Every structure is written in structure tokens, then in C-alpha cells.
Amino acid sequence: MKKSVLFFCFIFVLFSASTTIAVNPNIVLILADDLGYGDVSCYGATHVKTPNIDRLAAEGIRFTDAHAVAATCTPSRFALLSGIYPWRKRGTGILPGDAALIIPPESVTLPSILKNSGYTNGVVGKWHLGLGTPESPVNWNGEIKPGPLEIGFDYSFIIPATGDRVPCVFVENHRVANLDVNDPITVSYKEKVGDEPTGKERPDLLSLHPSHGHDMTIVNGISRIGYMTGGESARWIDENIADTITAKACQFIETNKDKPFFLYFATHDIHVPRVPHPHFVGKTSMGARGDAIVEFDWSVGEILQTLDRLNLTENTIVIVSSDNGPVVDDGYCDRAIELLGNHKPSGSLRGGKGSAFEAGTRVPFIVRLPAKNNAGKVSDALIALIDLPASFAALANPTMNQKILETAIPDSENVLPALLGETNCGRENLVLSGASVSLRHGTQKIILPNQKGQVISANTFIETGNNPNPQFYELKNDISERSNIAEKESKRWEELRTILQKIRQKKVIVP
Numbered sequence: 001m002k003k004s005v006l007f008f009c010f011i012f013v014l015f016s017a018s019t020t021i022a023v024n025p026n027i028v029l030i031l032a033d034d035l036g037y038g039d040v041s042c043y044g045a046t047h048v049k050t051p052n053i054d055r056l057a058a059e060g061i062r063f064t065d066a067h068a069v070a071a072t073c074t075p076s077r078f079a080l081l082s083g084i085y086p087w088r089k090r091g092t093g094i095l096p097g098d099a100a101l102i103i104p105p106e107s108v109t110l111p112s113i114l115k116n117s118g119y120t121n122g123v124v125g126k127w128h129l130g131l132g133t134p135e136s137p138v139n140w141n142g143e144i145k146p147g148p149l150e151i152g153f154d155y156s157f158i159i160p161a162t163g164d165r166v167p168c169v170f171v172e173n174h175r176v177a178n179l180d181v182n183d184p185i186t187v188s189y190k191e192k193v194g195d196e197p198t199g200k201e202r203p204d205l206l207s208l209h210p211s212h213g214h215d216m217t218i219v220n221g222i223s224r225i226g227y228m229t230g231g232e233s234a235r236w237i238d239e240n241i242a243d244t245i246t247a248k249a250c251q252f253i254e255t256n257k258d259k260p261f262f263l264y265f266a267t268h269d270i271h272v273p274r275v276p277h278p279h280f281v282g283k284t285s286m287g288a289r290g291d292a293i294v295e296f297d298w299s300v301g302e303i304l305q306t307l308d309r310l311n312l313t314e315n316t317i318v319i320v321s322s323d324n325g326p327v328v329d330d331g332y333c334d335r336a337i338e339l340l341g342n343h344k345p346s347g348s349l350r351g352g353k354g355s356a357f358e359a360g361t362r363v364p365f366i367v368r369l370p371a372k373n374n375a376g377k378v379s380d381a382l383i384a385l386i387d388l389p390a391s392f393a394a395l396a397n398p399t400m401n402q403k404i405l406e407t408a409i410p411d412s413e414n415v416l417p418a419l420l421g422e423t424n425c426g427r428e429n430l431v432l433s434g435a436s437v438s439l440r441h442g443t444q445k446i447i448l449p450n451q452k453g454q455v456i457s458a459n460t461f462i463e464t465g466n467n468p469n470p471q472f473y474e475l476k477n478d479i480s481e482r483s484n485i486a487e488k489e490s491k492r493w494e495e496l497r498t499i500l501q502k503i504r505q506k507k508v509i510v511p
């Protein structure tokens with residue numbers, strides 16, 4: 001960062017109203033799935049109304065340059081909970097539903113840091129970080145561990161992987177919820193198990209047809225990725241997922257209202273298969289994808305109302321964000337493309353889910369803590385979900401040993417002053433992984449050359465950002481990454497690449 005900018009940040013911190021906050025405010029992190037930068041009204045959407053998310057922005061800070069560090073789910077969520085860039089560890093790509101847990105038990109994590117500071121932690125919703133170990137794969141009919149409870153959560157009610165991957169059941173703490181022991185579950189990602197027909201064999205049985213993949217076991221009229229058999233009584237009904245997990249999330253708040261709590265509420269919306277409850281069907285002109293956004297906004301509203309009702313609003317930090325950028329066709333024929341109209345899921349950004357361009361990782365990010373008087377602020381600080389472990393450590397346990405933190409969560413930076421509205425300065429550097437690796441340095445961005453090919457994803461039709469040549473964009477005057485200045489600014493490009501290399505080569509212990 002330039003000296004003048006640093007100086008400005010310093011002055012800003014000194015003179016900003018630093019309202020004191022009660023010790024250990026509650027924390028609710030609501031993480032949508034695949035919600036794009038342009039998908040909610042307070043970020044410019046006009047074809048869908050999101051009054052609850054907009055309320056949060058009106059009462060808090062809306063960040064315009066906040067990122068997930070990866071453009072897909074598993075690596076993004078791995079970074080959020082572990083404070084480690086996903087590319088430092090093998091096996092952090094999109095996981096199948098029978099994968100082992102990729103965050104080792106007992107490691108320092110976002111929830112374990114808060115637990116050590118006296119918080120009670122709950123996770124409700126999409127997990128997608130694996131369960132069990134490679135040596136002892138999950139038995140879905142027995143005790144399912146290690147999982148969330150072994151890395152710092154006290155309560156969990158999870159979708160094990162994704163809505164479009166088997167097993168299509170909820171896991172509550174160590175057990176599949178509502179499982180009938182006489183109808184055991186078997187899961188395989190290699191071969192068909194049991195004798196239930198697959199989507200490929202019996203497309204006539206489907207209520208929602210795949211456009212790519214997703215043609216294996218049929219659950220609730222929808223064929224999925226992977227095979228499962230059994231567990232009939234435990235299988236979810238897609239239309240009710242939002243209701244079920246929102247109720248569990250609100251219940252967790254209610255149960256823990258008298259102590260500091262951290263709730264990580266990871267919705268299935270707006271990931272595929274998009275099957276909103278009939279109550280939301282037709283709420284937008286955009287079909288299932290638009291209606292799923294309205295359903296997500298409803299879930300946010302239920303959480304806000306619960307906090308209001310329990311008088312917890314004033315002393316609770318609420319964050320709404322997304323795990324990666326948007327995608328329109330992600331493998332099912334739900335008419336999302338046909339009905340999109342003028343809606344721009346990425347806003348004015350280029351790319352989308354999976355992409356190295358900004359829309360892959362730049363996501364909506366709103367923080368509200370009423371006690372801090374930040375109503376209606378907008379911040380362009382560069383921050384990322386990976387910064388939450390270090391920032392919440394600073395919030396909940398400011399005397400925690402910094403050396404331990406630097407070793408355990410090496411890529412997480414304390415951006416608490418930005419989250420609390422005391423400064424508009426965030427990080428100096430941020431490494432992003434989409435189809436290629438990028439570095440953000442202030443408003444400058446480079447994308448490393450990538451020989452892998454595919455300029456447009458064959459499945460999602462999203463621009464990947466792959467390019468055999470160096471790319472360099474100055475986002476300050478080129479937010480849509482249209483003007484590649486790498487050749488003209490080759491010296492600066494090299495400097496930025498050196499910064500990126502240093503970060504990548506940093507010696508880090510990865511558990």
C-alpha cells in the first residue's frame with residue numbers, strides 16, 4: 001500500500017467514532033450458495049426484490065469489494081473455516097458426498113477460536129467439507145464422525161455435501177436425522193447401488209431434468225450426482241429444505257439466547273436443484289432461480305425477526321454473503337437461462353461461478369452490528385471470507401497469542417476495523433482461485449497465464465478467465481475487466497507476479 005494511503009487509514013481510524021461494543025456480541029453468518037454480486041436489490045438487482053437483505057444493508061455496512069477466496073464451494077468454505085488458502089492443500093476441490101473431512105479434528109478453526117472465547121457454536125445447512133476419515137469412511141447408519149463437532153461446533157444440522165449430491169438426508173450432530181434402522185442407507189460415487197432406477201434409465205420419472213450430469217439416483221423426482229439406496233424416511237423434500245433449515249437455525253438462536261453464540265447458517269439456496277417452496281413459486285419473472293433468491297431473502301428475514309423478538313438485535317453481528325459467484329445453468333433444465341431477461345447475476349462484473357474474473361469471487365457482503373451506528377454505510381475495503389477467523393479472534397479474544405494465530409490461520413487477516421466501520425481500509429493483497437490464480441493488490445488485478453484452455457465453460461457457458469497470456473486489469477477504471485494492460489504495463493505485471501509468488505511460497509504448516 002502506498003504510504004499516503006496508509007497515513008489516511010491511520011487518521012481515519014483515530015478519528016472515526018469508536019462506539020464501544022459489548023464484549024462478545026453474538027455472531028450470525030448467513031452464507032448463501034452461488035448468490036451473485038448483482039442478485040440482490042441493494043446491489044442493483046431490479047427484477048427481484050430482497051427486502052430483508054436490503055434492511056440489513058440499510059442498518060449496517062454494505063461492502064462492494066468483498067470476496068470468497070475461491071470461485072467454487074468446497075475451497076471457499078475450507079478457507080472460511082480454516083483461515084488457510086485452499087490451494088495450499090491437496091484435495092480441497094469440489095468434493096463428492098462420500099468424501100472424508102478435509103479439516104483435521106483439533107485444528108484451529110473459526111469455530112474453535114470462538115469456542116475458546118466462550119462461544120457456543122452451531123452450523124446449520126450446507127457443509128460440503130467431507131465427513132469421516134479416509135481410513136474409516138462414513139457409515140451413514142452409524143455414528144458419523146469426525147465432522148463439524150470435531151472442528152469446533154457444538155451443534156450441527158447439515159446437508160452433508162450439496163443439494164444435488166447424494167445422500168439426500170440431513171445429518172444432525174452424529175446421526176442421519178429421521179433414519180429408520182430397518183431401511184439402511186448405502187452411498188456410492190462409483191457404481192449403482194440398490195435397484196432404484198436412475199435418471200439416466202428412467203427420465204420419464206423425473207419432475208426436473210438434468211442439462212449436464214446429474215443423472216444418477218432419483219430422489220423426490222430429481223436425479224442427482226452419485227448413487228444411494230435406502231433411508232426413505234430420512235430423505236429430504238427439496239421444496240421444504242429452506243423451511244427445515246431456517247427453523248433449525250432460529251431454534252439454535254432461541255436455545256442459546258442467553259450466552260454468546262456463533263451461528264453459521266449456510267443455506268441451500270440458490271444452488272441447484274432450485275426447487276423453492278410453492279409459497280415462493282412465481283414471485284419473480286425469472287422462474288426457479290429468481291424465486292430461490294426470494295426464498296433466501298425470506299430465510300434472512302426469519303433470522304432477523306428471531307433476533308428482534310428475542311431482543312438480541314442490538315448486540316448481534318449479522319453477516320450475509322455468498323460462497324462464490326453466480327451461475328445460471330448449473331446442470332438442470334430449470335429454465336433459468338430462458339427466463340433471465342435483463343437480470344444480471346454478476347452485476348457489472350465479468351465472469352461467474354468458477355471464473356477467475358471478478359464475478360467468480362466478488363460477492364455481496366453485508367455486516368450489521370447496530371451498536372456500532374453504521375447504518376447505511378458503504379465500504380470499498382478489500383476483505384474476504386477467509387479473514388473472519390482472524391477478525392473474530394480479535395473481537396472475541398484480543399489477547400490471544402498472535403504467533404499462534406499467525407501459524408494456525410496464516411492466510412486470515414484481521415479486518416475487524418473494516419467490519420466494524422472504523423476504517424475503509426482492508427487488505428493490501430488477496431489471492432483468488434478460480435479457473436486460474438489471480439492476485440488482487442489494491443484495485444490492481446493480475447491473472448496468471450493458464451494453458452488449460454476452455455475460455456468458456458462448456459457446461460455453464462461462463463467465461464473462465466483462462467488465457468495463455470498474462471492478464472492485468474486496473475479495476476478502478478475498468479471494473480468489468482475489458483482492457484488487458486499486461487503488455488503495456490509489463491514491468492508492473494512482473495512486480496505483482498513477484499508479490500503473488502512470495503505469498504504462494506510462504507512456509508506454512510498445513511494440518
Ligand code: NG6
Nearest residue numbers: 072073074094162212213214330331
Ligand atoms: C459441478 C456440478 C454443479 C455443481 C458444482 C458444485 C455438474 C455438471 N456440475 O460439478 O451442478 O454441483 O459442481 O457447486 O455436475 S458448488 O457450489 O458446490 O461448488
Ligand code: CA
Nearest residue numbers: 033034073323
Ligand atoms: Ca457454491
